[in-house]
Amino acid sequence: MKFLAVLCIIIFTIAFAYANHYGCYNNSPCGAGRICHTSKGSCNCIEISHCFDVTLESSKKSEWDFNGTHHAQYDFQIKNNNLVTDISNIFIGANANIAAKDFVQMWNIRRMENGEFTLPYYQPAIERNTTFSFGFILTGYNEPNLAIYAVTY
Numbered sequence: 035m036k037f038l039a040v041l042c043i044i045i046f047t048i049a050f051a052y053a054n055h056y057g058c059y060n061n062s063p064c065g066a067g068r069i070c071h072t073s074k075g076s077c078n079c080i081e082i083s084h085c086f087d088v089t090l091e092s093s094k095k096s097e098w099d100f101n102g103t104h105h106a107q108y109d110f111q112i113k114n115n116n117l118v119t120d121i122s123n124i125f126i127g128a129n130a131n132i133a134a135k136d137f138v139q140m141w142n143i144r145r146m147e148n149g150e151f152t153l154p155y156y157q158p159a160i161e162r163n164t165t166f167s168f169g170f171i172l173t174g175y176n177e178p179n180l181a182i183y184a185v186t187y
Contacts, residue, residue: 077099088116088121138170
């Protein structure tokens with residue numbers, strides 16, 4: 035029983051540390067609710083509410099049941115509000131209750147092995163003052179809660 039308790043604590047500790055692994059300079063993570071923001075080689079951890087250069091918006095487009103399984107389509111927009119510089123890289127995390135098996139279809143986004151999302155290979159940047167759209171269809175009733183972990187200009 036003690037072994038299971040210790041194992042659960044270790045797993046939760048690793049999961050929490052991994053989910054917040056983006057940081058600046060000394061590689062200490064920025065932490066929940068903050069974005070690792072790199073521009074012109076300068077890196078800062080910024081509170082999401084204070085980061086105006088990039089925004090992520092979502093909307094549920096539709097939902098339906100098919101053969102006893104619930105499906106929902108979600109669309110997302112990444113807005114590069116910077117008037118001077120293109121986004122060259124972005125990393126977006128999803129809530130842990132969305133499993134790989136829940137994704138029926140994705141478009142215009144790449145899901146990495148660690149479960150995070152980034153730009154697809156054919157999209158090298160998000161140009162200044164433009165919006166980049168992507169989406170996916172999920173099975174089940176869990177709503178996706180995406181957050182920007184890191185952005186590089």
